[in-house]
Amino acid sequence: MVTTYGQAHGLEVDMADLSFDQLSDKIGPDTRAAVFSLYIDDFDRGIAIARDLKASHPGITTFVGGPHATMVGGQDVLRVTDAFDYVGVGDCLPEAMPIIAEACRGRSLPENRVITGSTFDARMDSLSPDYAIWGADRYFPLFPVEFSRGCRQRCPFCTDPVLRRGLAVDPVERTMRTVEGLVRRHGPICVRFVDSSLSSLGSDLDVLLDALITANLPVTWSAFAYPHDMTLDLASRMAAAGCRAVFMGIETMAQGVRTGKHHTKHPEEIARSVEVLHANGIFVHGNFIIGLPGETPDTVSETLDGLRTVQFDSVGGGPFYLAPGSTFARRPSKFGIDVFDPEWQLRAHQNFYEPIPYFRTATLTQLEMRELATRFQKEVEDSQLGCWNLSDFAVLCWLSIGGDINDLKRLWSARRSDLSDDARHVMDVLKERSTEASSSECRAEDFVALATRVAHVQSVQQSHST
Known part of the structure; x- marks a missing residue:
C-alpha cells in the first residue's frame, strides 16, 4: 500500500524485500526517502538498517510506520531511536504520503515529526493495492487481500482491539474487483484474507461468499476464524467459495486461563468447529499461547489432553509476552501481572526473541513460560497431535504451485536428514528457518520453480507408492 500511494503521488517507488534483496542494490543517487513498515519482531533490525542508511546517505529522509510504532506511540519511538526522521501512527498513509512526496522533491518538511491519521476509527484505504510491484516468478501466486479492518473480539493480550476503533469493511464489489484483477493477471491464484477475523463479519461475509461462489473464479483462499462463529452451513459455504484452510487462535483449552475468548467458557465449540471444517475439506491450524494469566503446568497438561481429542491438522504457538498497547499492558494489575520495568514498552522490540525478564503473572515467571512452551511443542511433536506450526500461509504457498496438502504434511513432519x-x-524457507532464498543454494527468482519441482516429485512418488 505504501507503493500504491507513492505511485499515486507521482513518485518512482521501489520495494526492498530484505528476505531476498540487498538494500544497497535498491538505493540510488537520487533516492530521497526510505519508508519502513515494521512489526515488533523486525523493529530492532529496522532501526539498525535505517541508522546505517542515514550514515551512508546523509541526505535521505527516513519514515517508519506499522503496528509497533502505533502501539508504542510516535513520541516514544523518537525517544527510542534517532534512526527515523518521521513516525507514522495508525492508518495514516493518506496523511503521510504528501510529506513523503515533499521529501522526495527536496522541499521543506513539517517540524512535527509524528504523523497521525485524521481519525483513529477503523477505515479502509481509498486506493486498491497495486500488486504489480511484486517481481514475476519471485513469489508464490499468493496474495494478501484485506476485506476489513478492526476486530469485534476483545482479546486482552492482542493489540488489534486497541490499534483502531470499531470495524470497517470494504465494499464487496471493490474486493471482488481486486480478486478478479489478480486472476486476469496471474490465472489461478491463492488469496490470504488478512482480516483479524473474517468469520466474525456476519452479513458482510455472507455477501462476499455469495459473490465468490457466483463468480466461480480459480481462487483458493484462507482466513482467520473463531470457533464460536463456525457452523456447518458457514463451513460449507466457505468451502464452496474456495476456502481450503483457516487459522484459529485457540490460545488454551484449559479452564481458568484468561483469554477473553468465547470458547474458553464453551470448550465444546472447538471440537465442533474443527469437525465441520474437516467435513468440508478445510485444513485447520490451531494456535496457542503458553503462559497467559492463570496458566500453570496443570493447565498446559489440560490443553494437551484437549488436543488429543480434537485433531487439528497443525498446532503452533509460543510463550506469552506483553504486547505494547494491549489491554493486559494497559491494566496489568487487574489481571495479576507484575511489571518490573516501568519503561519496558520502549525495549519490547529488543526483548521479543530473548527477553530480559520484565514481568510475571501471578502463577508463572517468563522463564517458566518459555520452559512450558518448549514442553508443549515437544509433546505435540512426540505424540503427533498435529504438524508443528504448519500454518494456513504455508499451506497456501504449497497449494499455489499445485502441491497436495498431504504431501506437504509428510514433508513437514519428516526428519531433515530424510x-x-x-x-x-x-x-x-517455508518454516522460516531460512528466509534467505537468495542464498547460494537457490536464487530468489528460482525459488518458486524449485518448490514447484519438489511438489511435483512428491506427487509422483506418492502416486507410485499407492
Missing part, C-alpha cells in the same frame, strides 16, 4: 537437498531447502 529429505533431499531440494526438499530440505524448500521446507526450511
Whole structure:
C-alpha cells in the first residue's frame, strides 16, 4: 500500500524485500526517502538498517510506520531511536504520503515529526493495492487481500482491539474487483484474507461468499476464524467459495486461563468447529499461547489432553509476552501481572526473541513460560497431535504451485536428514528457518520453480507408492 500511494503521488517507488534483496542494490543517487513498515519482531533490525542508511546517505529522509510504532506511540519511538526522521501512527498513509512526496522533491518538511491519521476509527484505504510491484516468478501466486479492518473480539493480550476503533469493511464489489484483477493477471491464484477475523463479519461475509461462489473464479483462499462463529452451513459455504484452510487462535483449552475468548467458557465449540471444517475439506491450524494469566503446568497438561481429542491438522504457538498497547499492558494489575520495568514498552522490540525478564503473572515467571512452551511443542511433536506450526500461509504457498496438502504434511513432519537437498531447502524457507532464498543454494527468482519441482516429485512418488 505504501507503493500504491507513492505511485499515486507521482513518485518512482521501489520495494526492498530484505528476505531476498540487498538494500544497497535498491538505493540510488537520487533516492530521497526510505519508508519502513515494521512489526515488533523486525523493529530492532529496522532501526539498525535505517541508522546505517542515514550514515551512508546523509541526505535521505527516513519514515517508519506499522503496528509497533502505533502501539508504542510516535513520541516514544523518537525517544527510542534517532534512526527515523518521521513516525507514522495508525492508518495514516493518506496523511503521510504528501510529506513523503515533499521529501522526495527536496522541499521543506513539517517540524512535527509524528504523523497521525485524521481519525483513529477503523477505515479502509481509498486506493486498491497495486500488486504489480511484486517481481514475476519471485513469489508464490499468493496474495494478501484485506476485506476489513478492526476486530469485534476483545482479546486482552492482542493489540488489534486497541490499534483502531470499531470495524470497517470494504465494499464487496471493490474486493471482488481486486480478486478478479489478480486472476486476469496471474490465472489461478491463492488469496490470504488478512482480516483479524473474517468469520466474525456476519452479513458482510455472507455477501462476499455469495459473490465468490457466483463468480466461480480459480481462487483458493484462507482466513482467520473463531470457533464460536463456525457452523456447518458457514463451513460449507466457505468451502464452496474456495476456502481450503483457516487459522484459529485457540490460545488454551484449559479452564481458568484468561483469554477473553468465547470458547474458553464453551470448550465444546472447538471440537465442533474443527469437525465441520474437516467435513468440508478445510485444513485447520490451531494456535496457542503458553503462559497467559492463570496458566500453570496443570493447565498446559489440560490443553494437551484437549488436543488429543480434537485433531487439528497443525498446532503452533509460543510463550506469552506483553504486547505494547494491549489491554493486559494497559491494566496489568487487574489481571495479576507484575511489571518490573516501568519503561519496558520502549525495549519490547529488543526483548521479543530473548527477553530480559520484565514481568510475571501471578502463577508463572517468563522463564517458566518459555520452559512450558518448549514442553508443549515437544509433546505435540512426540505424540503427533498435529504438524508443528504448519500454518494456513504455508499451506497456501504449497497449494499455489499445485502441491497436495498431504504431501506437504509428510514433508513437514519428516526428519531433515530424510529429505533431499531440494526438499530440505524448500521446507526450511517455508518454516522460516531460512528466509534467505537468495542464498547460494537457490536464487530468489528460482525459488518458486524449485518448490514447484519438489511438489511435483512428491506427487509422483506418492502416486507410485499407492
